[in-house]
Amino acid sequence: MNYFTFDEKLLKYDAYAIERTKAAFRDIEDVEEYNQTKVLGAFIEERVSESDFLASTGYGYDDAGRDKLDRIVAKVMGAEDALIRHTFASGTHTLSVALFGVLRPKDKVLVVTGRPYDTIQGVFGIENAPDGSLADFGVEYDEVDLLPDGTVDINAVKSRLSWGEYKMAYIQRSRGYSLRKSLTIEEIKELCSAIKEVSPSTVIMVDNCYGEFTDKTEPTAVGADLMAGSLIKNPGGGIAPCGGYIAGKKRLVEKCSYRMTCAGVGREVGATLGHNRELYMGLFAAPRVTAAALKNAVYSSALFELLGFETTPKYNEKRGDIIQCVLLKNKERLIDFCRGMQSGAPVDSFVIPEPADMPGYDDKVIMAAGAFTLGSSIELSADAPLKEPYAVWMQGGLDFNSAKTGVLLAVSKMIKSGNLKLR
Numbered sequence: 001m002n003y004f005t006f007d008e009k010l011l012k013y014d015a016y017a018i019e020r021t022k023a024a025f026r027d028i029e030d031v032e033e034y035n036q037t038k039v040l041g042a043f044i045e046e047r048v049s050e051s052d053f054l055a056s057t058g059y060g061y062d063d064a065g066r067d068k069l070d071r072i073v074a075k076v077m078g079a080e081d082a083l084i085r086h087t088f089a090s091g092t093h094t095l096s097v098a099l100f101g102v103l104r105p106k107d108k109v110l111v112v113t114g115r116p117y118d119t120i121q122g123v124f125g126i127e128n129a130p131d132g133s134l135a136d137f138g139v140e141y142d143e144v145d146l147l148p149d150g151t152v153d154i155n156a157v158k159s160r161l162s163w164g165e166y167k168m169a170y171i172q173r174s175r176g177y178s179l180r181k182s183l184t185i186e187e188i189k190e191l192c193s194a195i196k197e198v199s200p201s202t203v204i205m206v207d208n209c210y211g212e213f214t215d216k217t218e219p220t221a222v223g224a225d226l227m228a229g230s231l232i233k234n235p236g237g238g239i240a241p242c243g244g245y246i247a248g249k250k251r252l253v254e255k256c257s258y259r260m261t262c263a264g265v266g267r268e269v270g271a272t273l274g275h276n277r278e279l280y281m282g283l284f285a286a287p288r289v290t291a292a293a294l295k296n297a298v299y300s301s302a303l304f305e306l307l308g309f310e311t312t313p314k315y316n317e318k319r320g321d322i323i324q325c326v327l328l329k330n331k332e333r334l335i336d337f338c339r340g341m342q343s344g345a346p347v348d349s350f351v352i353p354e355p356a357d358m359p360g361y362d363d364k365v366i367m368a369a370g371a372f373t374l375g376s377s378i379e380l381s382a383d384a385p386l387k388e389p390y391a392v393w394m395q396g397g398l399d400f401n402s403a404k405t406g407v408l409l410a411v412s413k414m415i416k417s418g419n420l421k422l423r
C-alpha cells in the first residue's frame with residue numbers, strides 16, 4: 001500500500017478485518033481451486049484449440065468454437081446442455097428467453113422466493129401486464145412470500161404446488177438489491193427436492209445471477225431443470241464484453257434455443273464475430289475473479305462490522321452470491337461511500353457520483369461504477385437508494401487488492417468529511 005496513504009487508525013481496523021477473514025478466505029480458496037480445475041478439465045476434455053476462437057459471420061453455421069463452448073458450460077454447470085452467447089443483451093434478456101422458451105399461454109408459474117428482481121417483474125408482467133410480458137401472453141403469475149427471516153417458506157410452497165397445476169417453479173438465488181438472504185446450494189437442493197416431491201412435472205428454473213462459482217456445484221447439478229445468468233457478472237470473469245448463458249435439461253435448452261433465434265432453426269445460427277475468445281477467456285477466469293469478489297465482500301463485511309455498522313451477510317456467514325450489504329445509517333455516508341469507492345476505480349476514478357432519479361425507483365439512487373465494461377457488476381461497484389435504512393449494496397472486484405483499496409477509500413472519504421469518527 002504505497003500509492004495510497006490511509007489513516008493510521010483505519011489501517012488498524014484493516015488489519016483486524018483481515019485477521020477475522022482468514023477462515024472464510026480459506027474456504028473461498030478451496031472452492032476456487034475446485035472450480036478452476038473443473039473448468040480446466042472441461043477445456044481439456046473438449047480439446048479447446050486456437051481455431052475455436054475464429055470469427056464466424058453471416059448465419060454463423062457450423063461455428064465449432066461456439067458449439068464447443070456450449071458443451072463446456074454444460075459440463076461446468078453439471079447440466080445436460082447449455083447455450084452461451086454474446087447476443088444475449090443482458091441478464092434479464094437471457095432469463096426472459098428461458099421463460100418464454102418454456103412457458104405457454106395458460107401455463108402457471110410460481111415464484112417461490114418472494115417478489116423477484118426489479119427488471120424480471122416487467123418480464124412476468126406482475127403489475128398490469130405490460131406489452132410483451134408473459135402476462136400479456138396469458139401466462140399466469142403467483143408468488144410465495146419469504147418468511148420474516150428471509151428464508152423460503154417451504155411449507156407454503158409445497159401446499160401451493162399440491163393444489164395448483166404449476167408448469168414452472170422459479171427460484172431467485174441472489175438477494176439482488178434487497179435485504180433477504182441469498183440461497184446456498186444446499187438450500188437450493190433441499191428446495192428442489194421439496195418441489196419435486198409434491199409436483200414432479202413442474203419445471204424448476206433458477207435465476208443464477210451472481211451465484212456462479214460461489215460454491216463447488218451449481219443449481220442444475222442439484223435438481224434445478226433450467227437456469228440462466230449474465231456474462232457481465234460472475235461467469236464472464238470480467239472479460240466477456242456482454243452476453244448470457246442458459247443451462248439445463250436437454251429438451252428445455254432446446255426449447256430456449258427456438259426462442260433465442262427462431263423455431264426450427266434454434267442454435268444452428270448466430271455468428272460469433274470474433275467474441276468466442278473473450279467468452280472462453282472469461283469463463284476460464286471466472287472461478288478466480290468470483291473468488292476475488294467473494295473475498296472483497298467478506299473483508300468489507302468484517303471491516304464495516306468492526307467500524308460499528310450492521311452488515312449482511314456477516315463475514316462468517318455462508319454465501320450464495322457475491323453481494324454485500326452495509327447499513328450506513330445516513331445519507332451523507334452513502335454519498336461518501338460511493339464517491340470514495342469511485343475514486344479508487346481503474347476507470348473513471350476522477351468522476352464524482354451524484355444521487356439521481358432512476359427509472360423504477362421512488363428515491364434518488366447513487367452509484368459507484370468505474371468499470372472496463374459498462375454496467376459490469378463483477379467489477380467493483382456499489383448502489384445505494386437514498387432512503388431508510390441507508391444501505392449500500394456492493395459487489396465485485398476483479399482482484400482483491402484493488403477492490404480492498406476501493407473499500408478503504410470509501411471509508412477514508414467518510415472520515416475526511418467528518419461523517420465517521422474512528423476510535
Ligand SMILES: *Cc1c(COP(=O)(O)O)cnc(C)c1O
Binds near residue numbers: 176207210
Ligand atoms: C443482475 C440480475 C438480473 C439481470 O439483470 P440485468 O441487469 O438485466 O443483467 C436478474 N436477476 C438478478 C437476481 C440479478 O442480480
